[in-house]
Amino acid sequence: MVRRFFLSKLYPIFLNLKAKACLIVGGGKVATRKVKSLLESEANITVISPEVTDQLLNWYNKNLIIWKSKQFDLDDVKKYNLIYACTNDDDLNKEIAKFAKRYDKFVNIATSLEDSNFIVPSKLERGDLSLAISTQGKCPVLAKKVRKDLEAQFDNQWDKYLYFITNFRSRLKNQISCVNKRKRILNEVVRKVSPDDMIEDLDRHDLEVWVDDIIKKLSEGKKL
Numbered sequence: 001m002v003r004r005f006f007l008s009k010l011y012p013i014f015l016n017l018k019a020k021a022c023l024i025v026g027g028g029k030v031a032t033r034k035v036k037s038l039l040e041s042e043a044n045i046t047v048i049s050p051e052v053t054d055q056l057l058n059w060y061n062k063n064l065i066i067w068k069s070k071q072f073d074l075d076d077v078k079k080y081n082l083i084y085a086c087t088n089d090d091d092l093n094k095e096i097a098k099f100a101k102r103y104d105k106f107v108n109i110a111t112s113l114e115d116s117n118f119i120v121p122s123k124l125e126r127g128d129l130s131l132a133i134s135t136q137g138k139c140p141v142l143a144k145k146v147r148k149d150l151e152a153q154f155d156n157q158w159d160k161y162l163y164f165i166t167n168f169r170s171r172l173k174n175q176i177s178c179v180n181k182r183k184r185i186l187n188e189v190v191r192k193v194s195p196d197d198m199i200e201d202l203d204r205h206d207l208e209v210w211v212d213d214i215i216k217k218l219s220e221g222k223k224l
């Protein structure tokens with residue numbers, strides 16, 4: 001019998017954080033990792049910490065983040081959508097969680113799964129393919145290992161493949177109005193064309209010719 005800490009499962013979601021106000025309390029290794037992925041999402045990032053890593057300082061000097069060089073104050077949480085408590089003081093992190101939840105905020109506690117109401121997954125990206133891996137917080141180091149294993153399986157060909165599939169689907173939508181026919185063709189192309197079929201340096205024109213040729217064949221009921 002498997003016992004679970006949470007009665008309900010954590011809900012996986014991809015958030016659009018562009019320009020959303022995010023607060024990171026703490027300026028160490030963990031804070032730096034969380035800020036790195038928030039920067040990729042173009043969030044509006046504030047770091048509160050008396051000291052920060054060289055990397056955070058570098059982002060601050062390039063105006064990519066706001067840094068308030070001070071001790072955290074409870075009132076600091078009010079203005080932010082997402083809050084990450086990444087200090088090395090677990091009692092302080094827990095206090096941040098309590099206060100943030102009073103204001104109905106989403107808060108992530110680097111030292112305590114139990115006090116977090118969202119957690120950060122390990123992630124792998126290949127073009128527009130995003131894989132998020134979580135152990136529901138039970139063993140982050142295992143999530144990291146699974147990510148590394150998947151990195152080998154999903155190699156850089158997937159980048160080109162996602163580009164091909166995106167192009168294919170958009171041209172298919174323009175050419176075939178029947179949803180069921182589109183669905184059949186897409187299923188067929190996903191089954192028959194693999195990332196290994198992607199050609200190096202295929203220019204846009206050649207890609208479109210290739211895509212249209214596949215659409216024509218499949219819509220006429222021919223095999224690939």
Ligand SMILES: C[C@@]1(CC(=O)O)C2=NC(=C\c3[nH]c(c(CCC(=O)O)c3CC(=O)O)Cc3[nH]c(c(CC(=O)O)c3CCC(=O)O)/C=C3\N/C(=C\2)[C@@H](CCC(=O)O)[C@]3(C)CC(=O)O)/[C@H]1CCC(=O)O
Pocket residue numbers: 033034108109110111112113114116118119120121122123133134135136137138139140141143144147
């Ligand atoms: C995936 C990743 C994403 C990221 O952080 O970006 C991530 N942790 C990573 C690495 C990592 N974390 C820790 C170690 C040291 C080994 C160890 O102790 O296990 C390593 C390994 C390393 O650093 O190499 C220690 C640790 N982590 C947490 C606690 C507190 C606790 O367990 O309660 C403690 C003990 C702290 C203490 O001693 O007090 C908690 C969380 N860590 C999570 C995410 C969330 C759950 C994710 C899931 O569902 O699996 C959750 C719940 C909250 C959160 O942080 O969002 C990232 C891998 C990125 C990658 O490389 O792919």
Ligand SMILES: NC(=O)c1ccc[n+]([C@@H]2O[C@H](COP(=O)([O-])OP(=O)(O)OC[C@H]3O[C@@H](n4cnc5c(N)ncnc54)[C@H](O)[C@@H]3O)[C@@H](O)[C@H]2O)c1
Pocket residue numbers: 025026027028029030031048049050051052053070071072086087088089092109110111140
């Ligand atoms: N969740 C995770 O993914 C994960 C992974 C590894 C470790 N951890 C745990 O997370 C914590 C942070 O790890 P780290 O390696 O970044 O530690 P660190 O010691 O490098 O950084 C701690 C930071 O907290 C800041 N800080 C301390 N008191 C503060 C206050 N009152 N106000 C504002 N900032 C304050 C310090 O200035 C420092 O920048 C540790 O307790 C560690 O065990 C979590």
